[in-house]
Amino acid sequence: MKGVVLAGGTGSRIFPLTKVTNKHLLPVGKCPMIYYPLAKLKEAGISEILIVTGKEHMGEVVNLLGSGNDLGLNLTFKVQDQAGGIAQALGLAENFAGKDAVTVILGDNVFEDSLCDFIANYQKQGLGAKILLQQVKHPERYGVAELDDNNQVLSIEEKPTAPKSNYCVTGIYMFDAQVFNIVKTLKPSKRGELEITDVNNTYIQQHNLSADEITGWWIDAGTFDSLKKADDLVRAGKLDEQVLKLLVPCQP
Ligand code: DAU
Numbered sequence: 001m002k003g004v005v006l007a008g009g010t011g012s013r014i015f016p017l018t019k020v021t022n023k024h025l026l027p028v029g030k031c032p033m034i035y036y037p038l039a040k041l042k043e044a045g046i047s048e049i050l051i052v053t054g055k056e057h058m059g060e061v062v063n064l065l066g067s068g069n070d071l072g073l074n075l076t077f078k079v080q081d082q083a084g085g086i087a088q089a090l091g092l093a094e095n096f097a098g099k100d101a102v103t104v105i106l107g108d109n110v111f112e113d114s115l116c117d118f119i120a121n122y123q124k125q126g127l128g129a130k131i132l133l134q135q136v137k138h139p140e141r142y143g144v145a146e147l148d149d150n151n152q153v154l155s156i157e158e159k160p161t162a163p164k165s166n167y168c169v170t171g172i173y174m175f176d177a178q179v180f181n182i183v184k185t186l187k188p189s190k191r192g193e194l195e196i197t198d199v200n201n202t203y204i205q206q207h208n209l210s211a212d213e214i215t216g217w218w219i220d221a222g223t224f225d226s227l228k229k230a231d232d233l234v235r236a237g238k239l240d241e242q243v244l245k246l247l248v249p250c251q252p
Contacts, residue, residue: 002100003041003049006089007107008080013223022057024107028230029240037105039243044115050076050096052089071247085193091183099177106171110230112216122174128208130174133167134218142168143197153211158197
């Protein structure tokens with residue numbers, strides 16, 4: 001299993017904080033936002049990680065993280081020329097992934113739970129995809145899962161006006177190498193992006209997607225309010241201290 005952190009996009013919802021810097025470099029507690037997904041991958045035993053970001057900010061991201069050596073990680077970087085969507089950014093990971101499965105985390109997702117059990121569940125299931133769901137008060141801001149009586153995912157809608165459940169699809173995904181063939185079949189959505197929701201719906205049509213519920217706190221820190229909330233939760237639970245302890249160089 002390898003890791004992918006998607007840290008491109010425009011950060012337009014928190015402009016002007018993102019006028020000169022990348023959203024994922026903004027502070028959350030004592031760490032830059034991108035440390036959180038990196039630490040969650042490392043905690044789950046994944047140290048080979050690709051980071052995708054836009055050309056405007058790649059220099060700053062590399063300045064911060066270097067080769068990953070100082071964080072006990074082995075990092076690779078890939079430029080996304082334009083913010084063409086999450087699925088487009090993921091498509092750039094094809095050569096990096098090779099035949100391996102990947103755990104993908106959106107760089108603005110900050111969360112409490114360890115990924116160890118979810119990844120173990122995914123590996124038991126064999127190939128396919130896994131998504132992590134969380135019950136939220138305002139599902140219309142996210143991808144929303146429609147579930148049957150056995151909690152199987154029937155479909156996912158991206159930012160629906162009339163959500164079919166209160167289960168939002170978090171930005172934490174596990175995919176096999178088939179994901180790259182799926183990305184190549186996608187057409188841009190109405191907002192002009194290749195959508196991760198279309199990738200997941202393809203896996204659903206192939207009866208190849210499972211879902212687990214993530215019950216600890218989880219935040220998509222992409223708005224002013226949620227950025228503040230992430231900062232509050234991180235400080236209250238000292239997650240930043242844990243992250244700083246985790247992201248240290250490997251023992252020689
Ligand atoms: O956080 C969960 C939600 O994330 C999901 O419920 C939605 O299904 C999913 O589409 C996504 O929605 P957002 O509206 O929050 O996506 P956003 O455009 O904010 O992008 C999220 C992250 O993905 C961002 O922090 C960086 C990365 N990204 C995004 C785009 C559009 C890229 O790396 N490249 C891109 O072109």
